[in-house]
Amino acid sequence: MNKVIASADEAVKDINDGAVLMLGGFGLCGIPENCIAALVRKKVKNLTCISNNAGVDDFGIGLMLKQRQVKKMISSYVGENAEFERQLLSGELEVELIPQGTLATRCMAAGYGMPAIFTPAGVGTEVAEGKEVRNFNGKDYLLEYAFNADFAIVKAWKGDTDGNLIYKETARNFNPMMAMGGRITIAEVEELVPAGELDPDHIHTPGIYVHRIFQGNNYEKRIEQRTVRKKI
Amino acid sequence: MALTKEQIAQRIARELRDGYYVNLGIGIPTLVANYIPQGINVVLQSENGLLGMGPFPFEGEENPDLINAGKQTITTVPGSAFFDSALSFGMIRAGKVDLTVLGAMEVSEEGDIANWKIPGKMVKGMGGAMDLVASAKNIIVAMMHTNPKGESKLLPKCALPLTGVKCVKKIVSDIAVLDVTPNGFKLLERAPGVTVEEIKIKTAGKLIVEGDIPEMTF
Numbered sequence: 001m002n003k004v005i006a007s008a009d010e011a012v013k014d015i016n017d018g019a020v021l022m023l024g025g026f027g028l029c030g031i032p033e034n035c036i037a038a039l040v041r042k043k044v045k046n047l048t049c050i051s052n053n054a055g056v057d058d059f060g061i062g063l064m065l066k067q068r069q070v071k072k073m074i075s076s077y078v079g080e081n082a083e084f085e086r087q088l089l090s091g092e093l094e095v096e097l098i099p100q101g102t103l104a105t106r107c108m109a110a111g112y113g114m115p116a117i118f119t120p121a122g123v124g125t126e127v128a129e130g131k132e133v134r135n136f137n138g139k140d141y142l143l144e145y146a147f148n149a150d151f152a153i154v155k156a157w158k159g160d161t162d163g164n165l166i167y168k169e170t171a172r173n174f175n176p177m178m179a180m181g182g183r184i185t186i187a188e189v190e191e192l193v194p195a196g197e198l199d200p201d202h203i204h205t206p207g208i209y210v211h212r213i214f215q216g217n218n219y220e221k222r223i224e225q226r227t228v229r230k231k232i
Numbered sequence: 233m234a235l236t237k238e239q240i241a242q243r244i245a246r247e248l249r250d251g252y253y254v255n256l257g258i259g260i261p262t263l264v265a266n267y268i269p270q271g272i273n274v275v276l277q278s279e280n281g282l283l284g285m286g287p288f289p290f291e292g293e294e295n296p297d298l299i300n301a302g303k304q305t306i307t308t309v310p311g312s313a314f315f316d317s318a319l320s321f322g323m324i325r326a327g328k329v330d331l332t333v334l335g336a337m338e339v340s341e342e343g344d345i346a347n348w349k350i351p352g353k354m355v356k357g358m359g360g361a362m363d364l365v366a367s368a369k370n371i372i373v374a375m376m377h378t379n380p381k382g383e384s385k386l387l388p389k390c391a392l393p394l395t396g397v398k399c400v401k402k403i404v405s406d407i408a409v410l411d412v413t414p415n416g417f418k419l420l421e422r423a424p425g426v427t428v429e430e431i432k433i434k435t436a437g438k439l440i441v442e443g444d445i446p447e448m449t450f
Contacts, residue, residue, distance in 0.1 A: 028296075078355075100317070101362075104317035107318070121325075123397065124396070125397075172281055176316040223296050224299070227306070229291075
């Protein structure tokens with residue numbers, strides 16, 4: 001078993017035009033910075049990106065949007081990005097907005113081997129248009145399908161050479177769901193250790209879901225909304 | 233005098249009960265955390281994956297890996313827990329969160345809420361709002377009673393695309409506190425100096441007024 005690869009460029013080398021990607025992170029927190037940079041260098045096009053957000057103008061998925069590499073975004077919230085707005089209004093970019101819990105659970109369903117889920121989110125709204133509604137115990141639920149992504153690209157805090165992953169604080173967010181949900185899962189980690197060094201009781205994503213792993217570098221970890229209080 | 237945003241938050245905070253798990257939306261709802269009454273312990277849920285959200289960090293102690301659902305840097309309190317987004321919405325869907333407070337652009341007399349989209353203008357997305365309103369046991373809406381043009385935002389039917397149907401239980405606006413009942417908006421309290429007549433004029437949906445309506449005090 002050799003899951004360890006040298007670099008982000010090697011990790012994304014077979015991601016080609018038209019691929020469907022899951023990209024972990026919430027806002028700019030816990031995003032796979034190194035792989036996004038590699039995709040920007042590779043200049044692959046017509047990508048479908050499943051990601052809760054679309055980054056900001058000059059960071060995260062925003063960097064791929066700027067180069068017009070993204071054909072379609074599947075997200076729950078896409079504010080804070082002027083280039084995104086421009087492409088959306090001009091019709092260059094296709095966007096599917098779905099509720100955040102539905103997004104997370106459709107990723108999870110893929111990793112659990114379940115073809116679909118039922119959720120009450122969006123019942124009676126335009127999100128429900130064209131979807132099957134089923135009533136359980138007097139309440140309506142929408143049928144939502146598991147995602148089918150070619151690659152999942154996630155960021156973890158620590159990983160081992162067998163692909164086991166541990167996330168840190170709220171940088172966990174969508175990363176575990178997406179790690180489970182991709183046909184090929186690429187994990188970039190802040191610290192890569194030999195198998196056996198991580199406590200098996202502390203693993204968030206078991207290595208069976210991870211196909212490629214590498215230690216990233218130069219993490220910027222940009223803060224989107226810096227809020228502080230004054231020391232009294 | 234209409235309530236300030238801080239007073240709306242302060243009034244909503246009086247609805248908190250000891251031991252509540254609470255999800256506060258972005259905007260006025262976030263301010264509710266500043267007015268939690270003494271002796272009441274609540275646990276704040278942030279839907280990106282945290283129970284036990286604390287105040288903003290001190291300057292210089294910001295942690296990029298620790299943010300809330302508004303992408304703001306935050307801290308944790310003792311007893312907090314991190315989890316992934318699927319689990320976060322799992323606990324929301326399963327009805328474990330006792331109270332959800334969120335903002336709205338419109339609420340209907342049946343409790344429908346619209347707060348995520350204005351057609352023709354920029355659409356930012358619903359984030360977790362649709363999941364929250366579809367499952368929360370108790371939803372309080374913090375909102376302005378009228379829009380900047382003076383038109384009522386408490387309507388017989390919402391005109392904007394819906395976020396959820398028949399889900400809002402209570403509204404705290406800048407001029408009134410109202411319950412959403414099967415028969416319409418029931419007026420409970422009025423802002424200091426605001427008359428029942430003014431609330432009637434500014435409420436387009438069905439308004440129920442029974443007996444004397446007390447004035448809020450701060």
